[in-house]
Amino acid sequence: MSYDYAKYLRKGKLPHIWCAGCSYGIVLKSLIRAIDSLQWDKNDVAIVSGIGCASRLPGYVDFNTLHTTHGRSIAFATGLKLANPKLNVLAMGGDGDMTAIGGNHFIHACRRNLDITIFVFNNNIYGMTGAQYSPTTPKGAWATTSPYGMAENNFNITDLAIGAGATYVARTTAYHVAHCEKTMKEAFLHKGTSVVEIINSCPTGFGRKNKFKTPASMLMWMKDNAVNIEKAKNMSPEELAGKFIIGVLHKVERPEYLETYDATVGLKK
Amino acid sequence: MAKAEKIEIIEKWCKGCEICVEFCPTGAIEMRDFKVAIKDLEKCTACMQCELRCPDFAIIVYKKEKE
Ligand SMILES: Cc1ncc(C[n+]2csc(CCOP(=O)(O)OP(=O)(O)O)c2C)c(N)n1
Ligand code: SF4
Ligand code: SF4
Ligand code: SF4
Ligand SMILES: [Mg+2]
Numbered sequence: 468m469s470y471d472y473a474k475y476l477r478k479g480k481l482p483h484i485w486c487a488g489c490s491y492g493i494v495l496k497s498l499i500r501a502i503d504s505l506q507w508d509k510n511d512v513a514i515v516s517g518i519g520c521a522s523r524l525p526g527y528v529d530f531n532t533l534h535t536t537h538g539r540s541i542a543f544a545t546g547l548k549l550a551n552p553k554l555n556v557l558a559m560g561g562d563g564d565m566t567a568i569g570g571n572h573f574i575h576a577c578r579r580n581l582d583i584t585i586f587v588f589n590n591n592i593y594g595m596t597g598a599q600y601s602p603t604t605p606k607g608a609w610a611t612t613s614p615y616g617m618a619e620n621n622f623n624i625t626d627l628a629i630g631a632g633a634t635y636v637a638r639t640t641a642y643h644v645a646h647c648e649k650t651m652k653e654a655f656l657h658k659g660t661s662v663v664e665i666i667n668s669c670p671t672g673f674g675r676k677n678k679f680k681t682p683a684s685m686l687m688w689m690k691d692n693a694v695n696i697e698k699a700k701n702m703s704p705e706e707l708a709g710k711f712i713i714g715v716l717h718k719v720e721r722p723e724y725l726e727t728y729d730a731t732v733g734l735k736k
Numbered sequence: 737m738a739k740a741e742k743i744e745i746i747e748k749w750c751k752g753c754e755i756c757v758e759f760c761p762t763g764a765i766e767m768r769d770f771k772v773a774i775k776d777l778e779k780c781t782a783c784m785q786c787e788l789r790c791p792d793f794a795i796i797v798y799k800k801e802k803e
Contacts, residue, residue: 492792683755686789
């Protein structure tokens, strides 16, 4: 017995373009297991991405897939969902794609609360274009555009999503494979805009120059520094210093956009 | 006794990142010429750590069916 990923893969497209040890492949497997566990028909799933290494993911999976322009996956995903509300629509991309060039689409999607799912693959860098800093590069970290260390404050993606109005917001990591799968599944099932930040590793662009000697050590960093939200509730700020929280950070019910839209324009009484 | 029937390695997909070997708790696999290789199948406990964490679909563990 072994797990059958093959039925969801466009096998002719493998090996994928990601570097040796890039965590995106690990997250791709969690994504396949999450969708498989939902037993959704492949034709009812649409995965939409922007530009970047993360955004290459849809090319490898046998769903309806759309590889769009930089930062615009959410705009295309919104159109898809409005035109075909039956589709389960996932918009996904990197930290740069979603929170730099695509930051505007990101916050307004959260505000509208359309029933789509958004995954942000946060590897703290622009991997594809040669390790320029992104809005999530930690203070002090090396990037080609911050050779003396990142001088700017960075975004907390989940706080941004909560502030903008997303109704399900969670964080997980590439290391926590089972947690990642479970969180993705919950996000897919949530009615309204759900956002999952997935902590990822870019050994080539970020790791090598930020004191991570191997791809495995970047995964171990996630293991050592992630604190589950339940456990974090009983920890002091001192104990939490330098750590990050995983789990469901926010979950509320608000009217979903398609329903309020239909009611507003008189399509639904 | 080995818990895996076999470990399949798809060499042309393995990029030699060593994640599987670093996470294997038993030493059943090793790196050889920049690719993963089976060192001692008998040691394998079919814990699936290697398969779950391989980013490249390059290592597949076939668990023995329970007798
Ligand atoms: C309009 C436009 N501007 C800039 C680029 C160059 N570009 C391609 S990918 C990328 C950033 C990718 O970073 P991220 O979204 O974090 O993805 P990663 O590669 O890290 O997965 C940039 C700036 C582009 N393709 N299009
Ligand atoms: S550059 Fe970084 S993000 Fe892009 S494939 Fe390589 S390791 Fe992954
Ligand atoms: S299944 Fe576990 S014990 Fe067997 S090779 Fe993989 S990591 Fe090692
Ligand atoms: S984790 Fe996968 S790609 Fe990396 S060395 Fe092992 S089999 Fe090869
Ligand atoms: Mg990135």
